[in-house]
Amino acid sequence: MVTQSVTLQPSGHKMPLLGFGTWKVPKDATAATVVKAIESGYRLLDCACDYGNEVEVGQGIKQAIEKGLIKREDLFVTSKLWNTYHHKEHVPLAFNRTLSDLGLDYIDLYLIHFPISLKFVPFEERYPPEWGKNEVDPVPVSETWGAMEELVRSGKVRDIGVSNFPAILLMDLLSYAKVKPAVLHIEAHPYMNNNTLIKYAKSQGLQITGYSNFGPLSYADLGIPLAKNAVPLFKEDRIVKIAGDLKKTPAQIILRWLVQKEIAVIPKSTDTDRMTQNASVFDFELSTKEMETMEGINIPLRFNDPAVYANIPIYA
Ligand code: NAD
Numbered sequence: 045m046v047t048q049s050v051t052l053q054p055s056g057h058k059m060p061l062l063g064f065g066t067w068k069v070p071k072d073a074t075a076a077t078v079v080k081a082i083e084s085g086y087r088l089l090d091c092a093c094d095y096g097n098e099v100e101v102g103q104g105i106k107q108a109i110e111k112g113l114i115k116r117e118d119l120f121v122t123s124k125l126w127n128t129y130h131h132k133e134h135v136p137l138a139f140n141r142t143l144s145d146l147g148l149d150y151i152d153l154y155l156i157h158f159p160i161s162l163k164f165v166p167f168e169e170r171y172p173p174e175w176g177k178n179e180v181d182p183v184p185v186s187e188t189w190g191a192m193e194e195l196v197r198s199g200k201v202r203d204i205g206v207s208n209f210p211a212i213l214l215m216d217l218l219s220y221a222k223v224k225p226a227v228l229h230i231e232a233h234p235y236m237n238n239n240t241l242i243k244y245a246k247s248q249g250l251q252i253t254g255y256s257n258f259g260p261l262s263y264a265d266l267g268i269p270l271a272k273n274a275v276p277l278f279k280e281d282r283i284v285k286i287a288g289d290l291k292k293t294p295a296q297i298i299l300r301w302l303v304q305k306e307i308a309v310i311p312k313s314t315d316t317d318r319m320t321q322n323a324s325v326f327d328f329e330l331s332t333k334e335m336e337t338m339e340g341i342n343i344p345l346r347f348n349d350p351a352v353y354a355n356i357p358i359y360a
Pocket of ligand 1: 265312318
């Protein structure tokens with residue numbers, strides 16, 4: 045399979061532009077799904093404590109290695125620090141739990157999942173802690189970042205980064221970070237191209253990973269009204285037209301548009317055909333005009349907004 049990687053500036057390590065998202069993959073299907081994803085050519089796995097399936101992702105990785113499909117060093121594994129572990133003493137605790145759940149001795153990339161600090165929840169009480177009662181317990185990002193930097197120094201993580209950070213928080217972080225953030229992980233799809241934030245982050249040397257590349261689909265499943273009322277991207281006229289012209293699927297057009305902008309993508313599917321389809325986006329190109337048409341679909345519509353589901357307005 046044709047694929048592509050980028051070099052992360054802080055470490056010089058390579059990161060694939062195509063990854064596999066593991067959010068909402070049911071626990072009992074996760075190990076087999078991870079093996080299928082690896083068989084289909086995915087070399088990056090996007091994980092998180094919050095997805096509740098890191099043990100099963102780890103089982104999938106182990107099975108793929110035992111089958112001889114890959115070696116550990118061929119895989120790029122991302123995970124994320126959950127909101128309840130932002131105090132400096134909780135960062136290594138949460139990281140080590142993730143590492144042991146995944147059955148690994150290092151992680152390629154560890155991200156602060158949200159710029160939101162919630163009250164600590166001990167593992168014995170609830171794991172993953174999820175949003176709970178949304179009890180905010182403010183911790184300066186500088187404290188959390190200092191503990192993330194320690195993880196890099198320990199050799200257990202190669203790069204660190206942030207997710208769901210607006211530009212202003214990134215500017216602040218860059219003013220003191222001794223280990224620079226390698227990646228900014230944000231919502232990116234045709235209805236929310238996030239171009240201004242992406243331009244700024246790229247200018248500071250960060251690689252962008254776009255999530256929820258199929259826009260409303262993932263959030264309509266969760267019953268979020270904005271997503272339920274939006275035209276599905278796979279039925280959006282301009283995307284359907286480009287897909288027809290190039291004899292590709294709308295999903296492939298969306299993913300190609302992003303990777304052609306050097307934005308990493310992490311589509312999620314448990315279906316083998318869709319997995320293969322989503323991975324086949326490096327052997328064709330969109331023309332300049334088609335790229336412009338894709339940019340023109342921006343509204344913007346943000347589907348992953350903690351103001352809506354947790355009453356925490358980080359983007360206000
Ligand atoms: P997604 O945009 O990848 O869409 C998933 C949905 O699209 C599923 O319903 C799937 O069945 C369907 N689908 C996939 N390929 C298809 C195809 N070719 N044709 C038709 N339907 C197809 O959704 P997502 O899970 O929200 O995002 C992907 C990943 O991004 C997640 O799994 C997770 O790893 C990551 N993510 C991160 C954050 C964050 O806060 N950092 C938030 C959301 C998602």
